[in-house]
Amino acid sequence: MELTHALRSTGSIREFTDQPVSEATLYEILDDARFAPSGGNRQAWRVIIVEGEQRHQLRDLYLDGWHDYVAHLLAGSIPFSPLASEHERVAASSRRDDAIALSNPTGFAETIDRIPVMLIVLADLGALAATDRDLDRYQLVGGASVYPFVWSILLGAHERGLGGVMTTVLTLHEDRVREVLKVPDTFAIAALVALGVPLHQPTRLRRRPVEEFATRNTFDGDVFRVHS
Numbered sequence: 757m758e759l760t761h762a763l764r765s766t767g768s769i770r771e772f773t774d775q776p777v778s779e780a781t782l783y784e785i786l787d788d789a790r791f792a793p794s795g796g797n798r799q800a801w802r803v804i805i806v807e808g809e810q811r812h813q814l815r816d817l818y819l820d821g822w823h824d825y826v827a828h829l830l831a832g833s834i835p836f837s838p839l840a841s842e843h844e845r846v847a848a849s850s851r852r853d854d855a856i857a858l859s860n861p862t863g864f865a866e867t868i869d870r871i872p873v874m875l876i877v878l879a880d881l882g883a884l885a886a887t888d889r890d891l892d893r894y895q896l897v898g899g900a901s902v903y904p905f906v907w908s909i910l911l912g913a914h915e916r917g918l919g920g921v922m923t924t925v926l927t928l929h930e931d932r933v934r935e936v937l938k939v940p941d942t943f944a945i946a947a948l949v950a951l952g953v954p955l956h957q958p959t960r961l962r963r964r965p966v967e968e969f970a971t972r973n974t975f976d977g978d979v980f981r982v983h984s
Contacts, residue, residue, distance in 0.1 A: 757914070757915045762915065764961065765914070765958070765961065766910055766911055766914045767919075767961050768920075768922075769919030769920055769921055769950075769952075769954045769958075770864040770950070771864070771955040772950075772952030772953055772955055773952065773954075775872070775952070775953040777918060777951060777952060777953070781916055782805070782873060784912070784916070785912040785951075786803065786909070788908065788912045789906075789909045789912055790905070792905040792907070792908040793904050794902070794904070795883075795885040795900065795901040796885060798883040798884075798901065799883075799905075800879055801878065801902050801905045802877070802878040802880065803875055803876070803877055803878070804875070804876040804878070804937055805874070805875055806874040806875070806937070807874075810936050811869040811874060812869050813936045814868070814869070814926065814936060814948070815867075815868050815869035817926060817932055817933060817936075818865055818868050818926050819865045819866060819868075821928035821929060822925055823852055823855045823856050824848070824852065824855070824928065825855075826858060827852040827854070827855040830851040830855060830858075831847040831848040831850070835848075838894035864950075865925075871951070872951060872953070873949075873950065874948065874950060875949040875950075875951070876933070876937060876945065876949075877902065877905070877906055877909075877947045877948075877949060878939060878944065878946060879898065879899070879901070879902045879943060879946040880942065880943055881898075884898035884901055886898035902946045903946070903947075906946070906949060907922075909949055910922065910949070913951050917953065918951055918952060919952065919953070919954035919957070920950050920952070921950050922948075922949050923947065923950070924945075924948075925948070927944075927945045927946075930944065930945045933945050966980065966981070967980070967981050
């Protein structure tokens with residue numbers, strides 16, 4: 757697949773056919789993804805391929821977190837925003853019952869245990885150079901050594917006619933996920949990655965134009981655009 761096309765057409769896929777993904781194909785995807793960049797080339801990722809009873813346990817944990825996510829949306833706030841006020845947090849909590857009532861029996865969260873491929877991507881906390889560790893704000897930088905690997909998985913899947921999505925909802929119940937999957941506490945739950953044959957292939961992704969997010973020299977500098 758031509759690179760520019762891949763970059764512009766790898767969307768989030770949450771609906772899959774029943775067609776299985778072969779172990780050989782999954783191995784190829786991971787074998788390519790392992791060349792993703794990481795801090796110090798420490799490759800701070802681990803992958804658990806979940807196939808058994810643990811899927812049902814993770815489904816229950818995921819759905820519980822999903823209800824919290826939807827409750828935020830119903831309250832008109834960005835789910836789990838680091839900048840959320842106490843009022844926004846309380847408002848979201850008050851909408852949880854409404855979120856549960858909206859649960860769709862055939863939705864992604866409700867049927868996540870039946871996806872063709874379920875991967876849990878872990879981050880080795882001992883291998884991360886988290887340069888924002890001591891800042892008095894939300895910590896973000898450590899993910900730079902793990903999420904390029906996840907993105908490479910999605911690109912590799914797309915190249916092979918598959919689709920997928922990265923979701924972090926399970927992190928809301930990280931301690932319980934650790935118990936289910938026997939994960940040491942020196943590893944963080946970075947993402948759940950779902951893969952399979954797309955039920956529908958998106959043909960047009962919607963994204964903001966460059967002019968809406970790029971400026972020159974300062975945050976409030978001139979909008980970056982190419983002048984003819």
